[in-house]
Amino acid sequence: MRSSALVSGAILAILQAIPSSALPASDAKSAPGPIPGYGIEDITWEVKAHPDGPTMNVTGTIQQVFDALDKANPNFRQDFGIADSSVLAATTESASSYEVERVICDVFDYARKDATQDGINHLNSVPGAPANGPGPGNCGRVSCSYASAIYWCNDNPDVKSLDSYGSIGWAAQFTLDSKDKACKDIWGETPVDDGVKGQVFVKDNWNVVVRKDDC
Incomplete structure (x- = not known):
């Protein structure tokens, strides 16, 4: 091994x-863009x-x-x-570089919680520094499986680079960990049936969206 x-x-x-x-x-x-006020650019x-x-x-x-x-x-x-690739070990992303400004939950349709967590684990496992084109309102879909997507959006007027892909995963995790009931839903009888959605705004003028999508 x-x-x-x-x-x-x-x-x-x-x-x-x-x-x-x-x-x-x-x-x-x-x-x-399927996100109000944002355009989508393929990564x-x-x-x-x-x-x-x-x-x-x-x-x-x-x-x-x-x-x-x-x-x-x-x-x-x-x-x-x-x-x-589906079982890559996730690394721990330090939150010290960024600070969440707010999390909005009452938007979009619910994604699957398990598929979203899998996407976060993938992002946490990929080394390197992602870059997104000039904003504001410029998004790229970085993960999508089982009708569950993660978008990374740049609201800066210039190209934006992050410390790591784990930074995107770190932000997306706030939707799963949110105490706001609007961020979550129960579709079935077990935790695997949970739904999740939301938009996480980070103070460095970028945000991450978790939502249902056509993959």
Whole structure:
């Protein structure tokens, strides 16, 4: 069994995100935003499917990145020492760099709590520093599975970089941990059936949205 440090090093070698605005116009995609007052810009990741191979651009969520790499190189997980992207060990994100300003719960439709937590774990596991194009009101969907999405939105007039992808996961976690009943719902009889939603505003002029979405 590989150590978590070795796995992290392998991921660092293949994953690096760049904002779509940094790419040629033909590679940058945008779509009308499902978030009132915000536009959506697809996030493009620069990745390697082979340890010694060229880089390739994959536009979409982190789940789509792994799907594309699987297709480009069916052995890429073994080549980089990654057994399964869904069970990557999450790292702890320090909240010292950022401070939450407010959490709004009475917006959007409920996402699945378990799928949202899985997306947060993925983000916490990916090393590197994400960047988002100039705002205000510029969002990118960084995670989506089982109709449950996480968006990262930049309200700064310039390109915004964060300390880590774990910073996005750290902010999204506030919706799951919120004591506001509007952030949560019970769909069934067990905790796995819980729903979650919300928008977390951070004082550094960026925010994270957790909501139901079409993946």
